[in-house]
Amino acid sequence: MIYTWLSVFLCSFCVLALEISLTRTFSVLFRSPYVFLVVSVAVGGLGLGGMCASFRRLRAPADERAFHARLSLVSLLLALSIIAAVLILFATPLAPRLGGGGEVWVVILLPLVPFSLAGFFLASVFSHHAAAGGRLYFADLLGAAAACVAAIVLLRAFGGLNTQLLLACLAASSAFLLAGPAARRWGLATAASVVAIGAAALLGYNASRHAIDLPALTHASPDNPYIKPLFLEMADPRAGTRLVHTEWSTFARTDVAENAGTTSKFIWTDGDVPTEMVPFRGRLDDVAHLREFIGFLPYRLQRPERVLSIGPGGGLDVLLAILGHAGHVDAVEINPAIVPITERFREFYGDLYHRPDVSLFVEDGRSFVRRSQPSYDLIYMALAKTATVSTLGLALSENYLYTTEAFCDYLRHLHPDGCLALLLQEKIQIDRSLLTAVAALGRERGLSSHDASRHLVVLSLQEPFPPSAGPYRYLLLMRATPYTPETADRLLQEAQAVRLRPIFVPFRVEPAPYDSLMDTRLAPGELPLRFAETYPRFQGQLLDLSPATDDRPFYADFARYLHPQLAALLIGVALFSAAFVAAVLVWLRHGGAESATAGAREDAGAPGDDAAGWPVGVFVAYFAGLGIGFMAIEVVLIQKLMLFLGHPTRTLSVILFSLLLFGSMGSLYTQRWSAAETLRRVRVTALLLAVCVGTYSLILAPLLTQFLGWSLNARSLLTGVLLAPVGFLLGMPFPAAIRWLQPRCAMAIPALWGVNGVTSVLGSVLAVSLAKLAGYSATLAFGGAVYLGIAWLANRAPYPEPAPPSPAPPHTPGR
Known part of the structure; x- marks a missing residue:
């Protein structure tokens, strides 16, 4: 054995x-x-x-x-x-x-x-x-x-x-x-x-x-929506892209590339959104041209003493802060591969991360902000990423850096004259970020949309965008204190000096739809609709520009309901799962279990019942429910604990490891139960699990907030402790049902294993879809409800003693 x-x-x-x-x-x-x-x-x-x-x-x-x-x-x-x-x-x-x-x-x-x-x-x-x-x-x-x-x-x-x-x-x-x-x-x-x-x-x-x-995907069309840009660029001989170094991790593959016609190097994370590594030998005069870069504008407006740079990548953001004479920079980078890469190319980029006025932290930027004590004159983010389930394989478009709660965190960590600067690629992203900032100012300071708008500015490059600009096109500024006519005039003067286009500047530039921010008669829910009306409809529906939240952090998904790609995947997986389950039902009722139940069919009575009298449909639904419920709970717990840990590789090792480890312990514990009483105990287990999940949905967020200041090791230990009871309970129902079936209908076990495997895929897709529509809290409640259904199914099973086992066949030595 x-x-x-x-x-x-x-x-x-x-x-x-x-x-x-x-x-x-x-x-x-x-x-x-x-x-x-x-x-x-x-x-x-x-x-x-x-x-x-x-x-x-x-x-x-x-x-x-x-x-x-x-x-x-x-x-x-x-x-x-x-x-x-x-x-x-x-x-x-x-x-x-x-x-x-x-x-x-x-x-x-x-x-x-x-x-x-x-x-x-x-x-x-x-x-x-x-x-x-x-x-x-x-x-x-x-x-x-x-x-x-x-x-x-x-x-x-x-x-x-x-x-x-x-x-x-x-x-x-x-x-x-x-x-x-x-x-x-x-x-x-x-x-x-x-x-x-x-x-x-x-x-x-x-x-x-x-x-x-x-x-290099040489046969893909340049506008292929499914291919990452790095590999399209590598296939284009005009770009002259060449990879000079690669690092792998559970977070991403990180490539360093050189392009023809430029002295910079570019760091690509998972083949997307490159960050520039500018050659720097320590002389600021050599990079003086960066003063005209759109991302340098915040430093033209003030000389910050302390800067928080989230997602600095190859060091461009840090170089801008040094060029702007910042006193100290806290650089928070989520990608752990940036450390060995910058060590390898330290002479090329001036070894910026080892300067005495720069501190590098490898963790999620949002988690760092929530746990940090100091206040900042400038919080700077350029195309920043965050740790999400999508980096672990359950992909959608979550980003916890751009939610309402995140903007509230930023406001709490700004000095009275401090500023948040967001550099993004698309105007629709800037508009959603602006509406999110309005919501955060309303929540944090009780401001109306009119008063909140006085804290905000939106600028962009002149159109058409020059190819050299890359993805750095739009800038959102959110000040801790409101702009005045005088500060707005100075900002416009500095913006015009570097040929930036003002899109919204309070008191001075307030075109539609930004003028709706001044309309105090509008309900908060109407503002996103006013902005959405300026964009083309998507499949007949207005786009969704409502602020993202921690419960629904799908910042880059603008579909009002499910995105067509996700909806198509959900429908496809649901149809396949239904067909698979139907095939198993037919096979168990009319063929596959016949040989196993023939000896007991006389006692079982009704057709379609197995040897113990438990309807086939009940235990098919039982195993399907385990697949769906397990994944729904797992996906949500990972999301809710990810910000608490704040470290991408630690997230995978601690959260998934804890759930699976304690689940294995729960499974081993069920071996102590007698086969006849397993489903009786499953009823209690499933009910306890539903209660546990409901309790977590109520207390987890405020509880974790109390321990954000703990060290990473202490937070990891606490995460394991919190996951222990739910993991232990999750590991029980599956092996218990397998053992109950063994003396009654063992031939059905592989098919039921298959049902569980297929519906696990459905569970992951369904969990992400429900989170998009209703939020992760509702998805967690759905997972708990599924286990209530499992308790009900286990209660429906009769408990007669199984038929005596047939005599064991004589042992035949293997050849």
């Missing part, structure tokens, strides 16, 4: 680590909706593999050695499929065409294969050893928890593609253990060892030669 547990641990480890590495790899090439689609389809393969295992389960192996040999073969195929996917996608003539037409389906469907094999493997093990379901699920969740921590190290050390080759090596090693010591099939063991050695050799070769890497 030890080999079975170890193989389950390794398989689960490989599955989650593969999901993380695929998410990181595809996030560099493609935009988030497409990545979400690819990863969702791939993970859905777990369910398909479970269904396939149901058909294979009808032909049970003769003995334990034969079963281990079957598992070894599946694990070997898993290793081969991972290697094949890497080579086909990134080492064949297909690679440059991945952004083209029909090749898109290869990207979507090829990763489906290894996940389907993993689903087949795990469903087969749970079906064959269902009586030990608590121990097996313990090994399953423990392997996933280990992958959360290991992924941080593996991605940093090997990168996305090489990590996948390493996982293939682990899968082949698992095949060797199952074939050799467990099954005594040494021919199969030899094949597994050859694959493991081959994967390791390919990994070593690629680590030194970089023969397999992410390609």
